[in-house]
Amino acid sequence: MNAAGALRDVIHEQRRMVLPDGVALQAGCWKPRRGGPWPALLMRQPYGRALASTMVYAHPAWYAAQGYLVVVQDVRGCGDSGGKFRLFASEASDGSCTMAWLRSQPDCNGRIGCYGFSYQGLTQLLWNGPDVPDCTAPAMAGPSLQRHWCRDGQADWWILGLAWALQLAAATCQRRGDGVTYGRIRKALHSRDFVEEGWCLLQQVDPESHLLRWWSGDWESPVADAGLDAVLRRPMLLIGGWYDPYLRGTMALYDQSLKAGGCPRLLVGPWTHGNWHGGQLDQRHLAFFNHHLKDGPPEQPQDAVQLFDMGYGRWWRGSRWPQQALGRFWLRGTGLSGVDPHAGVLLLESEKAMAGGRDQLVLDPWRPTPARGGHLDVQAGPTDRHDLDCRSDVLTFTTTPLPRALTLGGTVRLRLKAASEGQGFDLCCALSQVGETAARPRVEQLSMGVERWLGSQAQALVWRQVHFQPLLRTVPEGLRLRLSIALAGWPLIGITPGNGRAPHAVAAHERQVVVVRFCWEGACLRLPLQQRDQAAA
Template sequence: MGAAGTLPDVAHDQRQLVLPDGVALQASCWRLRHGGPWPALLMRQPYGRALASTMVYAHPAWYAAHGYLVVVQDVRGCGDSGGNFRLFANEARDGSCTMAWLRAQPDCNGRVGCYGFSYQGLTQLLWDGPDGPDCTAPAMAGLSLQHHWCQDGRADWWVLGLAWALQLAAATCQRRGDGVAYGRIRKALHRQDFIEEGWGLLQQVDPENHLLRWWSGDWESPVAAAGLEAVLRRPMLLIGGWYDPYLRGVTALHEQSLKAGGSPRLVVGPWTHGNWHGGQLDQRQLAFFNHHLKDCPPEQPQAAVQLFDVGCGHWWRGAHWPRQALERWRLRGQGLSGVDPHAGVLLPPSGKTGAATGAGGRDRLVLDPWRPTPARGGHLDVQAGPADRHDLDCRSDVLTFTTPPLPRALILSGTVWLRLRAASEGRGFDLCCALSRVWDVDGRLQVEQLSMGVGRWLGPQAQDLAWRQVGFQPLLRTVPAGGRLRLSIALAGWPLIGINPGNGQAPHAVAAHERQVVVVEFCWDEACLELPLQQPDQAAA
């Protein structure tokens, strides 16, 4: 440290790695001007290395000033690196070559950690062999392309998927000097035209785009198993956000690391994918890397799991995810749950059997594709985060089920599940659901969306009155006594989820004028909302 706590100046240079196939990868490096060698921090990303994910992280120079060689590399086919870009396809092989190259740099002492979020999160996990990094800090990423990068409940992320695909397509156009196609993408994103026209635009300007494969069911596994097991056992700092679409990927990584014999740390805060609200994550990462790459003792003991309770505004800390007790809350509806706010009721368990008296009944719901039910906020919106859905719940194409006032505070901790029986008159339907907190302020009803869940059914089985289940985005949330919980059910969540056309085909494969009216019948007998309630001895710290 310099005078008055200022950071020392750092040097910056450009370096090149030529791969065995002749492709050259370009990297920017930062280090202290004097001293070394140092442990290295590596980020491999497709968005142009000058950005270095500074939308959420401190600049690499900040990490370098704390005694690291920081390397940010353009992956194959991106930025100034050579070759052709194909999403995740070459990262294991190229990453392993990069790791060997980096460890051989004269200003690297041989110890390497990786950091980065989203695409840069997954590149930390993809290696051809066991000689991967000594430690990793993957943020907001998962291993399954289908379940962690593209879908909830078999329903494709519509607006998020198109927006990201077009961002990468624009980079491809820029790289090949196609200003016309680049301008079309920018205009479509600016005017929001991409929501309806993005699929066709991708086919025209970037026919090799990953989304064209993914939404057609072509899932390529990017994971090199031999390298993954070693990484999962090594020190790992996992970072997730309650309003991030990749949260399930982060929690799955946590479970996989534990099963592999690792001791991962997990931090989940009230963050969206691109806004971490000053969560001091750079300081957390620096302490993590200092401990595992410099053998520095931790400044204070760190809990293995740290979760932010959005309801009470405090961090919960423990050795593992908090213990839960599952309660099954029953649904009652008599055909008016979409038009009478008091008709649909969510009933707590009672008696020895845990069943709620008076539950059951039936409802029907209709989706008009001309005016599809909208959705907002949560983890699947470009404008992610908390959302007021009072106006959405007032629509007649939304069924609502509200609890009586809660006699005690509830701490929801984990994944909520909805289980019900439903049948469509056509060959496809979606369930787009929300769990909310409801309370009155000066006679005005407030409805705050807590979590969302989506399920999709296509084909003739959609017409059977069969059991369906919908999993919600994980959460940790204290709901105070006196308030109420509400379950909302719709057949669309536009534009977060593409509109199910009702004919057995996926939304992207059907023109807007071919969408059908979707009618679904619900049977509430034995239907339930399964709430994971944190045990009272697991209070937030």
Template sequence: MFQVCSPQLVSMQTRDGVRLDADVYYPDIDGTFPVLLMRQPYGRAIASTVVYAHPAWYAAHGYIVVIQDVRGRGSSAGEFRLFETEIADGADTIDWAANLPGSDGHVGMYGFSYQGMTQLYAAAAQPSALKTICPAMIGYDLYADWAYEGGAFCWQTNLAWAVQLAAETARRSGDESTFLKLAAAAKSLPLADAVPVDADLLRSLAADSFYHDWLNRPADDDYWQRLSPKTYAAVLADLPMLHIGGWFDTFARGTLNLYQAMAAASPHPQHLIMGPWTHLPWGRRAGDLDFGTAAVNPCDRLQVQWFDYWLKGIANGVADAPAVRLFEMGSQDWLVSETWPLATPQQFYLHPTGLTSMTCGVLSPDLPAAIVPQSDRLVHDPWRPVPAVGGHATYPAGPIERSSVDDRSDVLTYTTEPLIERLQIVGAAELALYCAADAASWDICVVLSDVHPNGRAYSFAQGYQRVNQTDALPLVVKLQPTCIVLPKGHCLRVSLSAASFPAYPVNPGNGDRPETAQRIAQQIITLSINGTAITPSSLVFTGDLAAG
């Protein structure tokens, strides 16, 4: 490893004349080096060190490292408009970085979340100097992988992010009053009311926030297509990629959908790492569980190996390494493979009792022996919606112990007998649910848990769906993909509820969109789950990675 010079502040001009500022880290030695680029909106000094090693560590491995403030963020000039200018600005930055003093003309990119998205936007312009990228925790389809899940607005995460970005806008403009109000709101989000979600705070303090677009634009609006990396899939496939995600990351669907699309279409290697991580941090502990030393973040070293191969041509075994690396929760170890599927598809059936909301219903690989006349009923009270506990869509995320939530009478639980042998679950899961309700619209939340012999239940996968009365049966609720082994003596549980608040706004029941829903319209909703032998609701583990 090399000594590293103090970072230099270096500016560039975009094609439309906007100044973008970057910190540039050089190895303290003569020679030419490849460039590693990260473009981010949170102030370049942070450099995503919440999950990655400091840029100086990468520079010490023989790279020029560029950490740039995107347009309108940090000290860069211009107006920040979420994702709107990142294709052109990214391409201009790559051309500029490739011609920095000491650059050998080869550029790679890394970063997660927004910084992962800037990689995909830059790659969409096909700059010749860009040789590889390492996108982590991204939204491949901006609507379905980021802003909404199953047609439901991802309220808590979207609002928190919008407040953070709006506070930075106020800080840059010197508006101290607005900044302080938003900074206070960030520490205590205005989530007290289930509906409406069109926050007064952002309407009054951040009229230009992306949040308003995300609430007001329906799924078929061309806004989503224009800003979705999925739109540029054909050109993205021209690059080798190292994909990084976490089983409890809110954007795991996007990471896996991008990986799967690229693995199917690209002539270049596509490698995948999925750890037992939340959006941040990436470590051995998530939620209430410790996954051991094997879960400690390996991504910095793996990225350097990846860049050494693709940017320096070092024969370090990357080309021969397995393409897929998944952390298997339960065994607390990594699975490696070349292709999917890794597991045989499995199916479990929900057996109704009519008293499932009071006692545990049955989940079994066997079909119900005979037609059961009663259905399980769930009564949703909007005054006391079922709370979001762990998983990927709320904070704190991860495998949170939820047995007290499962004891609520407005939660239906279906649990297997203690397993007589270990149960391995790898990839996607979906629940085919025969369900009716006495409202025009309702929500269904599906949570999978590992129930320990002491009765503690730790969630490991979740799905959410907004449903209209006219939707066809069975409803198919897609769950967050996972990789876990349940030991002998443990149980698998499916929990059903009509809310997961405040991860998603409470459905008022009348079919109104979240931006127009009014609290006065909210209503009690009764759901009827039919588990007869003719039309049994069932949980299916596909053994694949498809996330919807």
């Protein structure tokens, strides 16, 4: 039967299950018209089951046509399911009840896999008791709310955090028929007024929002270590994107699965959180599920890790994350690194003796240093930051043309000494490659790193570290590397007010000028380097 015929031969129906507390959860189900019972694929999500994450996945009918019972369930308090929604709070208990219910369905053969990204990714990790899925495919999600869901370093994601919280608030308004408040939220998101006004708007329209708790330091972890270990030991297909804010969470799952005795598969491509660029990932999911739920052809262990090299434009494959060597570049500044593009220099190991110097940087809250692209923007992806590096509130340090190509594979780390005159500051850093064009240099941003210090600790001239978004990128011979350092990354990161308080807790007129001094003696940019013969396959 051809693909069109198989899709026509799929049945779609609605099913309802009742939890022990009497709350009913609704699910859409797709299955082949004939045959069965089948292995099941389960997705649990808060955005309305009809969507079924089709912004990145094939429609559930396609998976059903391949011989699966596909179940997409509205979680508690969302869509047509009963109860009250509280982010992740009920997913472990409700998910375990759903697992038992699904295994008992007459058209399920008892074998269950889970798939989904973002919220739907974390629901695959949350279970009470030993009954966990036979295999999972969590994409773009991480196990820790505090480390993987809302901040880099100690700096909260401003635009991403507010946009997501307001989206969930709008869904709640739609569910209760509140068109007026729904319209307010929609207008603020469309006009981008939420960038400045989103925190106050969220307090008004959704006073129980998770973001109000998280940014106020109220963390409630939904992940039980015992239950998580049971999932981590089962087969896992992990999907990440170089421009996805949850990539560190995906990599944490990979590391934790290995430590728990699992054999995870990891795929990281040139993707953002909501755009997977037709990467044939549905076919990859199908091969994974066919093997683990239908005893299909085995997957090749030498392809367990597949990473897209953004420089070469092709895939690296291996059985584990590639081995790395540590490369170091040392910083030299003359006090003019923010106004003279040639003043700040990144030096090779052999030039370390010439490193050192000092610089100062000033953040004017009236015109905060902007940031864009990368993994923290709603318009995520590559960006040319030449105009940003031309600002006097950005320090730049650039190498000479590279004598040979370098392949960076892993997490870049910056170590430096810095101190603020006030009670807090941020470092918003970028690593870029610089190439000449006929008109001007092109400064292609490769990775970003952010860190925040609040309180009296910000005033001491001590060693500080910034961890960047992981990457795999081959930088060609003849190009230059550049490190850019700013005290703000607006609106990706909230503007630190300089008085020891968090950005959301201070009105705009209370923000202070932030002055930070840097000492470059011993300051070092640490690069994870791969051997060139390992770079691509």
